[in-house]
Amino acid sequence: MHTNTIAQLVKGLRAGDYSSAELTRFYLDRIKQHQNLNSFISITETQAVTTAQQADIALSKGNAPLLTGVPIAHKDIFCTQGIKTSCGSKMLDNFIAPYNATVVEKLHAAGTVTLGKLNMDEFAMGSSNETSFYGAVHNPWATNTVPGGSSGGSAAAVAARLIPGATGTDTGGSIRQPAALCGITGLKPTYGRVSRYGMIAYASSLDQGGPMTQTAEDAALMLQAMAGFDPKDSTSVELEVPDYSAGLNDSLAGLKIGLPKEFFDDALNSNMATVIESAINEYKKMGAQVIEVSMPNLKLAIPAYYVIAPAECSANLSRMDGVRFGYRCADPADLNDMYIRSRGEGFGTEVKRRILVGTYALSAGYYDAYYIKAQKIRRLISDDFNKALEQVDVIMGPVSPTPAFGIGEKTSDPIEMYLADIYTIAINLAGLPAMSIPAGFIDNKPVGLQIIGNYFAEAKLLNVAHQYQQVTDWHQQTPQGFA
Amino acid sequence: MQWETVIGLEIHAQLATKSKIFSGASTAYGAEPNTQACAVDLGFPGVLPVLNQEAVRMAVKFGMAIEAEIADYSVFARKNYFYPDLPKGYQISQMDHPIVGIGHMDIDINGDTKRVGVTRAHLEEDAGKSLHEDFHGLTGIDLNRAGTPLLEIVSEPDMRSAKEAVAYMRKIHELVRYLDICDGNMQEGSFRCDANVSVRPVGQEEYGTRTELKNINSFKFVEKAINIEVERQISIIESGGKITQETRLYDADKNETRSMRSKEEANDYRYFPDPDLLPVFISEELRAEVKAELPELPQLKRERFIADYKVDSETATNLSSSKELANYFEALVKESGCDAKICSNWVTSDLLGALNKQGLDINQSPVAYQRLAGLLKRIADKTISGKIAKQVFEVMWTSDDDADAIIAAQGLKQITDSGAIEAIIDKIIADNPGQVAQYLSGKDKVFGFFVGQTMQASQGKANPGEVNKILQAKLKR
Numbered sequence: 001m002h003t004n005t006i007a008q009l010v011k012g013l014r015a016g017d018y019s020s021a022e023l024t025r026f027y028l029d030r031i032k033q034h035q036n037l038n039s040f041i042s043i044t045e046t047q048a049v050t051t052a053q054q055a056d057i058a059l060s061k062g063n064a065p066l067l068t069g070v071p072i073a074h075k076d077i078f079c080t081q082g083i084k085t086s087c088g089s090k091m092l093d094n095f096i097a098p099y100n101a102t103v104v105e106k107l108h109a110a111g112t113v114t115l116g117k118l119n120m121d122e123f124a125m126g127s128s129n130e131t132s133f134y135g136a137v138h139n140p141w142a143t144n145t146v147p148g149g150s151s152g153g154s155a156a157a158v159a160a161r162l163i164p165g166a167t168g169t170d171t172g173g174s175i176r177q178p179a180a181l182c183g184i185t186g187l188k189p190t191y192g193r194v195s196r197y198g199m200i201a202y203a204s205s206l207d208q209g210g211p212m213t214q215t216a217e218d219a220a221l222m223l224q225a226m227a228g229f230d231p232k233d234s235t236s237v238e239l240e241v242p243d244y245s246a247g248l249n250d251s252l253a254g255l256k257i258g259l260p261k262e263f264f265d266d267a268l269n270s271n272m273a274t275v276i277e278s279a280i281n282e283y284k285k286m287g288a289q290v291i292e293v294s295m296p297n298l299k300l301a302i303p304a305y306y307v308i309a310p311a312e313c314s315a316n317l318s319r320m321d322g323v324r325f326g327y328r329c330a331d332p333a334d335l336n337d338m339y340i341r342s343r344g345e346g347f348g349t350e351v352k353r354r355i356l357v358g359t360y361a362l363s364a365g366y367y368d369a370y371y372i373k374a375q376k377i378r379r380l381i382s383d384d385f386n387k388a389l390e391q392v393d394v395i396m397g398p399v400s401p402t403p404a405f406g407i408g409e410k411t412s413d414p415i416e417m418y419l420a421d422i423y424t425i426a427i428n429l430a431g432l433p434a435m436s437i438p439a440g441f442i443d444n445k446p447v448g449l450q451i452i453g454n455y456f457a458e459a460k461l462l463n464v465a466h467q468y469q470q471v472t473d474w475h476q477q478t479p480q481g482f483a
Numbered sequence: 484m485q486w487e488t489v490i491g492l493e494i495h496a497q498l499a500t501k502s503k504i505f506s507g508a509s510t511a512y513g514a515e516p517n518t519q520a521c522a523v524d525l526g527f528p529g530v531l532p533v534l535n536q537e538a539v540r541m542a543v544k545f546g547m548a549i550e551a552e553i554a555d556y557s558v559f560a561r562k563n564y565f566y567p568d569l570p571k572g573y574q575i576s577q578m579d580h581p582i583v584g585i586g587h588m589d590i591d592i593n594g595d596t597k598r599v600g601v602t603r604a605h606l607e608e609d610a611g612k613s614l615h616e617d618f619h620g621l622t623g624i625d626l627n628r629a630g631t632p633l634l635e636i637v638s639e640p641d642m643r644s645a646k647e648a649v650a651y652m653r654k655i656h657e658l659v660r661y662l663d664i665c666d667g668n669m670q671e672g673s674f675r676c677d678a679n680v681s682v683r684p685v686g687q688e689e690y691g692t693r694t695e696l697k698n699i700n701s702f703k704f705v706e707k708a709i710n711i712e713v714e715r716q717i718s719i720i721e722s723g724g725k726i727t728q729e730t731r732l733y734d735a736d737k738n739e740t741r742s743m744r745s746k747e748e749a750n751d752y753r754y755f756p757d758p759d760l761l762p763v764f765i766s767e768e769l770r771a772e773v774k775a776e777l778p779e780l781p782q783l784k785r786e787r788f789i790a791d792y793k794v795d796s797e798t799a800t801n802l803s804s805s806k807e808l809a810n811y812f813e814a815l816v817k818e819s820g821c822d823a824k825i826c827s828n829w830v831t832s833d834l835l836g837a838l839n840k841q842g843l844d845i846n847q848s849p850v851a852y853q854r855l856a857g858l859l860k861r862i863a864d865k866t867i868s869g870k871i872a873k874q875v876f877e878v879m880w881t882s883d884d885d886a887d888a889i890i891a892a893q894g895l896k897q898i899t900d901s902g903a904i905e906a907i908i909d910k911i912i913a914d915n916p917g918q919v920a921q922y923l924s925g926k927d928k929v930f931g932f933f934v935g936q937t938m939q940a941s942q943g944k945a946n947p948g949e950v951n952k953i954l955q956a957k958l959k960r
Contacts, residue, residue, distance in 0.1 A: 079529045092528065099522055101529060198529040205758035233531050234760050312758055315561050318572020319526040323624065326528075335622075339565055362563070362753035371755060 001026055002161040003478060006070055006218040009164055013059060013069045020059065020069030024052035024113050027071045031115065031162045034482070037138045039147075039157040041076045042084050043116040051113045058111065067225060068111025074167045075154050076117040077124055078104050078209070079198040087200045088120040088132040088150075091320045091327045091346035101198025102230045103167060103209050110225035118166055119153030122348045123317065124174055124202040126150050127420040128410065131350040136407050139182060140479040141445055145404035148178030148420075154212045155182035159446075160482040165213040165222050169199060171206045172305055173399070173424025176436035179212055180399035180448025183438045185465065185475060186212045187219045190456050191431035192237035194223075195230030201316040203309035204235075206428040215475055216437065216465035220244035223458060242459050248466040253287030255464065258392030262298040263423060269402060275440040275447045276398050282471055283396075283464075291392055295384035300377045301426035302418060307361045307374035308429070313351075314358030320346065353414065382430040385452075389432075394464055395452040398423050399436045403445035423450060433458050437465045438474035446474070484721070485685040488713050489693075490648045490678055491640035494655055495633050496665040497609065497673040498541045504608050504632035505532030505575065512671050516625035520611070524630040526570030531759050534559075538632040539763060541664040542582045542606050543773045545634060548662055548780055549601050551586025553770065559606075559760045563753045567624050568611035576635075578754040581605035582763065588638075588658070589782065590650040591800070599651050600639030607633050628672075634664070640679065640690065645709035649702050652676060657781050661806050675700045680709055681726070682716045691716070692726040696733050696740060708733035712740050784809055792816065792823035801831050808835075808845045811852050819856035821863050829859065833876055850879050858886035871895050871943055899946045901953060904937070907945070908953055911936045922958055930954065 001023075004012065012018055018026075028045055048071070055069035079085045079097035081104075086092045100108070108114070121131040129137040129152025139147040140160040147156040151168030155178035158166050168175040170188035179186025187210045194209045201207060211222035224245070229238040257280065264273065280290060322328035322342030329345055332338030347355070361370035388395060401422060410417045427434045432452055439449035449468075453461040469475050503510055506523035523530045546553045558580040561573040583604035589596050611626035636655060642648045656674055659665035667674045681693035696712060699705050711733075716726050730749070731740040779787070781803050788799040788809075803809045808830070816826045834855065838848060858875055861867050867875065867890060878889045890896055898904060911933060912919055922929040937950045 079527075085528070087528065095528065097529070098527065197531050200528040201759075203758075232533060234533050235531075235758070311755060315563055315571075315573050315753075315755070318563060318565065319528065319570060321565060321567075321572055323567050324525055324527075324570065335567065359753065362755055364751045364753075367753075367755070 002030060003476070004164060005214050006067070006164045006221050007215070009070050010066060010221070020052040020055040020071075020113060021049070023069065024048050024071050024115065027115055027163055031157075034160055034162055037140060037143070037156050037160055037162075038135055039119050039137050039153040039160070039162065040073070040116045041086055041088070041119050041134050041153070044080075044083055044114055047083070048113050048115045055111060055113055065109065065111040067107070067221065070112050070165070071115050071163055072107065072112045072165045072167070072222075073115045073118050073154070073157060073163045074104060075120050075151050075169060077120060077169050077200045078167060079200070080104055080114070080117065083117065085117065085200070086133070087124070088122040088134060089347065089351070090133040092200075092325075093133065093327065095326050097198075099198060102195035102232060103199065103226050106195075106228070107167070107222070107225050112225070115163060118151070118157055121150035121152065121174075122351050123200070123313070124150040124169060124171055124207075125313070125350050125354055127173070127177060127417050128405070128407075129153065129178070130407065130411055131348055133348060138407070139404045140482050141183060142404060144407055145445065146181065146407055148181035148400070148404065150174040150178075151186075151212060152178050155179055155184055155186070158182070158184045158212050158214065159479060161478060165211060165218055167209060167222075167226070168212045169202075169207055169209045170424075170428065171202050171208075171309060172428050173421040175210050175212060176399050176424050176434060176448065176450060177421060179436040180450075181404040181446065183446025183448075183474065183477060183479075184212060184214060185216055185219050185438070185469075186210065186436045187223060187458065187461065188427070188434050189223065189227065189458055190237075190433040191428075192235055193433070193456065193458065194226050195228070195233045195236045197230055197232040201312075203312040204316060205312060206305075206309060208428075216435070216462050216469055217245070217248060219435070219465070220248060220462045223462075227458075237456075239456060244459050244462055247459050247463045250463050251287070252283065252464060252467050255283065255286075255288040255394070256392040257283055257288050257290050258293035258388050258395040259290060260293050260295045260298065260388065260395060260397060262295055263397035267401075268398065271442045272398050272401065272447065275442065276396070276449060279439040279449045279468070280396060282468060286467060286471070293388040293391060293395065295381070295388060295426075297377065297380040297384050298426050301381055301429055302422060304374040304377040304381070305421075305425045305429060306357065306418060307370045308378065310354040310358030311361045311371050311374075312358065314355045314362065317347075317351070317355055322346070350414070378429045381426050385426070385430045385432060389454045393453070393460065397450050397452075399448035399450040400424075403442045403447055427452055431455070433461055435461050435465050437468060438477070439468075439472075440474055446477075486682045486713075486717050487685045487687075488644055488709070489640045489681045489683060489690055490642040490645070490709060492638045492642070492648060492652060493677040493679070494636040494638075494652065495675050495677075496636060496655070496659045498538050498632040498634055498664055499666055500535055500537045500541070500632055502535060503630035504535050504538045504606065506630055508630065510631050512668075512673075514627055516614075516623070516627060518627065520626035520629055524570065524626055526572075532575060532757075534760060534763065535632065538606055539582065539765070540769065540773060541632075541662070542604065542634055543765060543769060544662050544664055544777065545604060545636070545659065546583035546586060547774060547777055548658055549583075549586035549588055551601060551604070552584035553765055554580055554582050554584060555765060556580060557582040557605075557763045557765075559757045559763075560754045561757045564750045566610065566613075567622060568613045568626065568629070570611065570626060570629055574608060574610065575757055575760070576607035577605035580762070582765070588651060588654050590647060590654050592647055592650060597647065599641045599647075602637045602639050604634050604636045607635060609633050640681075645706040645713070648678060648709055649706045652702060652705055654781075657804060661778055661781055669700050672700060676705060678705060678709055680712045680716070682713055682720070691720075692728050694726065694728065694740075695730045697730055697743060699733055704733060704735050707735070707738060708740060711738055715740065778806065792827065794823065794827050798827050798831055802827060805845065811845055811848075814852040815856055815859070818853055819859040819863070821856075821859045825859060825862070829855065833873065837880055849881070850876070854879055854885050861886050861890060865897060865899060865946060866890060867895055867897050868943065868947055871897065874943075895944060897946050898941055898944045899949055901949055904941070904945050904949050904953055907937055907940045908933070908950070908957055911940065912957060919958065930958070933958070
């Protein structure tokens with residue numbers, strides 16, 4: 001049962017093979033059985049059971065929306081009305097959101113049943129899920145390794161088949177990198193494709209929500225429900241949502257794949273290079289054409305990102321001040337003491353580090369040297385991608401420089417941790433859509449292939465990913481102990 | 484040494500939109516605390532601002548009225564600082580690309596016109612209120628006001644006295660109400676200002692060190708605060724001291740300014756473009772629409788009143804001080820068909836006098852222009868005298884009757900029948916031989932006595948012109 005994809009569950013529910021109540025019970029039990037992975041922060045059993053019953057009634061009446069009765073879970077960054085929304089932080093450990101994120105509303109309207117809220121790096125700041133107030137998440141493929149981050153709970157839960165699909169968010173790689181490290185499919189849509197309303201902001205100009213699933217076909221189903229213009233988000237784009245499933249089976253003959261030489265330089269681990277090259281060979285077999293492209297400014301992506309994202313987060317997190325919601329220190333002596341201790345005690349180390357970096361970068365006298373410069377680099381990087389995408393349909397490369405690393409291995413060196421996102425960050429700076437799909441293993445640890453497309457070309461990405469999944473079975477592998 | 488004062492004002496005008504600048508919550512004043520603040524105003528995690536286009540429209544309207552450049556492209560920025568009544572820890576404002584650029588406002592100073600430059604006007608959100616009373620040493624926060632749209636209007640340092648500053652502030656106040664973009668209510672804080680004040684020796688080109696006087700919410704206090712600050716600065720410099728650049732608060736009770744924070748303590752606001760909001764582009768369509776909506780502006784109305792109605796400049800200024808008053812006056816002239824001068828006299832002295840006495844606005848006048856016109860018609864056709872008219876007006880103020888009904892009911896119709904007046908006068912002359920003798924012996928003043936007696940005997944109803952004529956004939960020397 002647990003190996004079923006969303007597409008299969010949709011069919012099974014409609015065929016009456018099982019009810020949503022049964023499915024929900026099954027997955028809830030499985031989640032509890034594998035709590036040692038620490039992938040969930042909250043399990044919303046009561047609400048899930050009720051929603052599943054309603055889903056079954058809707059299914060029996062016919063005409064129910066496509067995903068009716070399908071269990072999913074949300075990254076704990078999405079506000080869920082009446083349910084704790086912690087964002088992985090002590091700061092919001094007591095925060096019950098008074099409203100739903102648009103993504104939550106939309107998936108609810110599509111009929112899904114929410115089973116709970118998934119663990120994540122604190123305020124989505126991290127690449128290993130180790131910065132969570134709720135503790136590290138274990139990668140089901142090797143439980144002493146990290147699942148990646150920040151959507152580590154989502155990736156681990158889908159990889160362990162505790163849920164068939166989950167939401168994630170990606171600011172610098174937070175969907176793609178954990179998807180790669182856990183051997184699942186993750187899609188970061190074009191900036192503006194999915195509403196950010198109710199998605200707790202880390203870096204507003206980079207954040208984008210997306211689906212994390214077993215297959216590209218499932219990612220298409222979830223994105224269909226998630227995408228679209230939202231009048232509550234001024235940065236969401238008023239553009240029609242295409243049918244993401246319609247072109248999944250289109251032929252890839254003549255597809256032009258760009259390989260940035262900067263992705264395949266000496267810095268790329270040879271094992272990783274081998275996996276990526278063999279994945280690209282599969283595409284060649286399907287009739288794709290490979291073209292080398294160059295993006296000279298890619299090397300500037302990490303420094304630019306670590307100015308822009310902290311700058312935005314330093315302002316975004318100012319509202320966590322202990323005044324209206326969230327953590328407030330005990331017995332504050334005065335206003336300043338309340339601010340200093342509430343924030344000092346409520347935020348973890350990595351969050352504080354980024355707030356400090358961002359505050360510094362925006363300070364009088366440094367703003368031009370850091371923030372403005374980083375914005376110029378951002379433009380150059382976008383231009384590089386745009387130029388490359390004039391020549392090719394998609395760009396491919398690695399997602400992560402290494403497979404899953406050990407828990408605790410990189411926590412003492414933030415710079416080394418930041419380099420975990422070296423292949424993903426530039427895509428957020430450019431605002432482009434990108435996917436990570438399972439493409440093989442190194443030492444029994446999953447490796448992801450990254451596919452980057454043009455603005456709003458999610459359907460193309462899904463088609464390219466789906467075709468690969470028709471000729472490979474990497475995405476069907478399940479970790480030992482979760483089979 | 485002779486000193487020159489240099490003043491620039493930053494006026495905050497609350498825009499009269501129905502909902503807030505970045506949320507759908509109501510902007511109505513006076514609700515129970517925190518009942519008009521939604522998740523967006525409260526700065527909850529995950530919420531996003533959506534720009535109220537009505538606020539943009541109002542800002543454009545203001546910009547056009549001061550003949551300013553309207554930016555093709557303007558940008559919202561975050562101004563970062565911590566304060567309990569600032570929910571997000573930053574205020575959404577505008578920095579590098581304000582919606583309204585350089586414009587100007589003309590003020591009248593001792594009969595001369597002076598042009599004051601407006602540097603810029605930008606949109607921003609208001610903060611909430613911190614309430615320090617009634618909380619036993621704690622602070623209460625009311626976020627009803629948080630997110631209310633403000634237009635911050637920044638002037639050039641072009642004013643040279645507190646009087647000029649007040650004149651400028653009044654002109655801006657008059658304008659925003661004309662444009663229907665701000666209710667101008669200063670008690671409720673809908674219109675308030677900060678003043679940048681410095682002094683320099685007369686003839687010196689360089690500006691002196693300035694201080695910023697915060698949050699002054701009446702015309703009277705602006706004048707007093709500036710004057711007291713100027714005195715303070717001059718006395719410091721003259722006794723060998725230096726002015727510190729700082730923010731000062733005006734205490735109206737003590738009539739003094741005191742330091743709030745120095746430049747060194749000033750916040751670094753770390754402005755940067757708000758990534759949650761797209762740049763605002765002002766389309767040609769919007770410009771055209773707003774232009775078509777622009778009402779006749781006060782200055783033009785004033786000039787037209789002088790030209791068309793032949794009223795003096797002071798009366799014209801008075802009549803055009805609000806759009807509603809100007810409309811009343813013009814409707815009265817049209818309806819009554821009377822001389823505009825008579826109409827303007829009635830409006831500026833009798834009507835405004837009565838309104839002021841009760842603290843009423845022209846919109847609340849118990850006497851609508853139609854009823855006042857009815858009264859003025861009776862003066863014109865000599866049914867009643869001007870003096871009796873004032874009596875009728877008083878009755879009108881407290882009743883719904885029109886002039887004719889009151890005149891009839893109280894028998895106030897003027898006596899124009901010369902026979903009747905003659906009879907009264909004959910009797911008065913017969914009864915007062917002494918005064919007749921005095922007058923005939925050359926005491927002109929006594930003539931007034933006879934007029935008075937006649938009017939009294941007729942209960943004021945005798946036509947004064949007729950009375951004069953007959954008296955003069957009867958008392959011919």
